Amino acid sequence: MKTKQFNPYDWIPKPATKKQAPPVPVEKSTTGLEHDTEVIVRRIESYQLDLTLNYQDWLTIGFALADYFGENGRNYFHRLSRFYPGYDFNNCNRQYDKCLSGRRSGVTIKTFFYLAQSAGINIRV
Numbered sequence: 001m002k003t004k005q006f007n008p009y010d011w012i013p014k015p016a017t018k019k020q021a022p023p024v025p026v027e028k029s030t031t032g033l034e035h036d037t038e039v040i041v042r043r044i045e046s047y048q049l050d051l052t053l054n055y056q057d058w059l060t061i062g063f064a065l066a067d068y069f070g071e072n073g074r075n076y077f078h079r080l081s082r083f084y085p086g087y088d089f090n091n092c093n094r095q096y097d098k099c100l101s102g103r104r105s106g107v108t109i110k111t112f113f114y115l116a117q118s119a120g121i122n123i124r125v
Contacts, residue, residue, distance in 0.1 A: 036123075037068075037112070041076055041079055044121055048083050049121070050084050051083075052080060061080055061081075062077055062095055062096055063099050063107035064108060064110075064111045065077050065112065066096065071100065078092055078096075
């Protein structure tokens, strides 16, 4: 019977490969940017990535969502903000109210996609 020769490299742990986020099913009833935003938000959620780590980014994301979605962006704002360790539902609502009242900030939904891409999220849909 032939025995296998000892190889010390067999005992060294192999580095884990980074898994790609699975494809995200999205409802067909949404339009172009709404569809793309939903896909990107779901990717961020799958990685539990905090894009709101600093106040300026949090504010910018709020303005971007308020500019494009208006009140309908509030849910996205909560979904993105909840990964911040100090997330507070009421504080998040108050901030989004301020973003809605300042909708002419010059920040657009494109800024949200830029911040997501800068954080390593694949924004190709």
